[in-house]
Amino acid sequence: MTTTLPHIDVLFVGLGHAGGAIANELTKRASHLKIVALERGPYRATYPDFIEDHFDEWRYNVQSGLMQDLSRNTVTFRNDAAMTALPMRQYGAFMPGNGVGGAAVHWNGVSWRYLPYFFEYRSHLEARYGKSFLPKDTTIQDWGITYDELEPYYTQYEQMYGIAGKAGNINGTIQPGGNPFEGWRSSDYPQAPVKIAYGGTLFADACETVGFSPFPQPSANRPARYTNPDGMVLGACNYCGFCERVGCHAGAKASPMVTTIPHALKSGQLEIRQLSTVTRILHDGTKATGVRYYDGAGQEVEQTADLVILSAWTLENTRLLLLSEIGTPYDPETGKGNVGKNYTYQTGAVVGGATASVWWEDKILNRFMGSGSNGYSIDEFNSDNFDHADLDFFGGGNIACNNSGARPIQMLQLPPDTPRWGSEWKQAAQKWYNRSIFFTMQGESPAYRQNYMDLDPTYKDIFGNPLLRITFNWTDNERNMVKWVADTVLQPIADAMNGNKQKVSGVLTDFNISPYQSTHVQGGAIMGASPESSVVNKYGQVWGMPNLFVVGASSFPQNGGYNPTGTVGALAYHTADALITKYLPSPGMLA
């Protein structure tokens, strides 16, 4: 029997990075609202959950201790429509979060702004290279929002999270030591860069030797204790080297659990229902009326609300729209429909991408020290920062050496000529573990007609609902990009390091769902200037259903050569502001 609970004002489906930011703003600036957040995972905080045991590579890094329980829900995957999609039975190219705070509880905290022209990417590329330059099957599009509109919200997000970095462009003036390619920012980062590990500096020195301009990679960890505009205190990073995939023991990694969510709870307006899995958005075709969910006892509950915010990350955002029959599912044959369209990823961040390693016999790197985002980057070869007129691809990526702590099960990297087992392997492990670095390109991931999401016809979740099916592969554009970057950029940097051994690779084959690459998954409910080309407007508001907002990277029409979460944060604050200043005073489609 389904229980129906009393009506409330605002309902969040999933409470992570994006949802937490919006919920917090609502409690601050719309104090009359009664807000409920339904979150499928538990509430975990620095104390008592992360403080003494998150230094466990086996439990958290290898066995994915904090992630979505795949026995309950996963995705199916195929490279193209001719294949039968099969479930991702174990992790996994990406790792969806599960719990209050979402994946941002256990992210690395590499926090970027996208380049200004990236929000008008198709227009920009066509203006520069002509309309016939782009591959025919690419479906990249302009976002319907500009960097200038978003700048104040990037700033707001960075202040809330106490992002540490070095500005490269303050109000149009280029700053020495920062990223000369970045968009203008109205102020510097709220915190100076983290203390950067030795490996990062070796990379930076080599980049300078080759003639590039390295700058500290922005980080959601910081060198000093920081109080954000809400008065929330974030700790200083201890560089313990256990960061991604675990919660921070020092409250130093910015996440909703040390910023937005606890602050919102203080208002008394927000009620978080843990272990509550939403399975449908209820609606009458023009208006969302609430949701149906299973509570922690496995009982079905209906909750009605005036305003519904879908903030369940890219995959569940898309799946819930499809399951609830909101919008038109995308059809790759006809190109009609938008829900599920433009699934994108991050090109070759680790496996099979443009990657390089160097080993030195005479250097000790203390690779086990580090923080989630700790290193230097270069941006000369990101996106369209370099001329593509004579190249056989468009796009590029950020190139960085990140020192997030080398846990030995997963990050013992040995020279390519090492046997995989036996005494020689052991000798190599002893000799090289602490004497190497790794650097890589985080490549842009363009959208293509044939890469999309829909509901799987065969496999079901624990409640009997179809799994989300992902159809995705790389194209020659990304293959050419990866090879060119490896040969032209990574190779000279590696050479300039004068190591005893090196390995540079740049062969991108077919996308493989098995090895972890990144949790940078975009699209499915993309934003745009019109209902013909998108699911949501620039505020994340669903076209034709004004009281439903879908937030997160599901709204990205394509992914840039950067991690996405900084932009997810900026878009969330943009949505929050529009809700408070425009929507609540006068509910309806926002212009």
Added chain:
Amino acid sequence: MTTPDPQETPMVRNDAQASSAVPSQRLHRRRLIGAGAAGAVGVATAAASIPIALAQQSATPTAAEASHAQPAGPVGYTTLSPFQAKVLTAAVGRLIPTDELGPGADQTGVVFFIDRQLVNKGNGLRGVAYRQGPFTPGAPTQGDQSFSTVEEQFRIGILGLESLAQQLHGAGFADLTPEQQDAILADLEQGKPETFGGDELTSPPTQGVVPPAVDPAITPKAFFELLLGYTQAGYFADPIYLGNTDMASWRLIGFPGAHMDYAEHILEYGVPYTGPYMSLAQTQGFGGKEHAE
């Protein structure tokens, strides 16, 4: 619903850190200075062929370290049979041998680690698995599609190893010479034979008991990868999982383990870190306070 007030959350060592903000300019200078200094260290360490940190890596644990790393009380097998444990001990001991560099996987509890991971059939190397059908092998890009549990994969793999040893040498795997064992493991790694299966999987042969249909996902090559994955994981995981006895693998490579704080050391470029090796057994239960360093 009650939630802890996160503002009560104790922050670890924040006050000590508050003064350590590094202005970016200084940081940049530090980078260059650091790199120069590191060059000098590099010259010094190149002269002595084994640098200080590595010499220290083979040191025996202090009594305090050892007592934390060792499980208290008797340890036995809870999922493996003694026969399976014997075959596995021989196999993991070839993958990571005991040699002049110190104890290998056979002497650091790795088979106990595997045994414990197989409780409730095992989840696999990467956590909880989705186990609904239908099951089909799929393409290599679609990941592991095994129908069988990890426990079953070990069961078949161990029987397969044993029967190959019997076929080739007329003796059990654990009784072969290291060279013979290595040759069998190297074959598996290369995908030889292509499949397990057939009569050897019913042991001992009994009239009327037919060999089981073998999950096509359990190939000799796949079993080799599974075994190597678990062996390295057990060898390097925290000793609380019963492998990595005395943090032997960490001492070998110079990984200090479960430390909370390197803030005072991260800018010591090129300088070997000399802090203690620490297991979670020491970190857990300290109320979040860094263990005395």
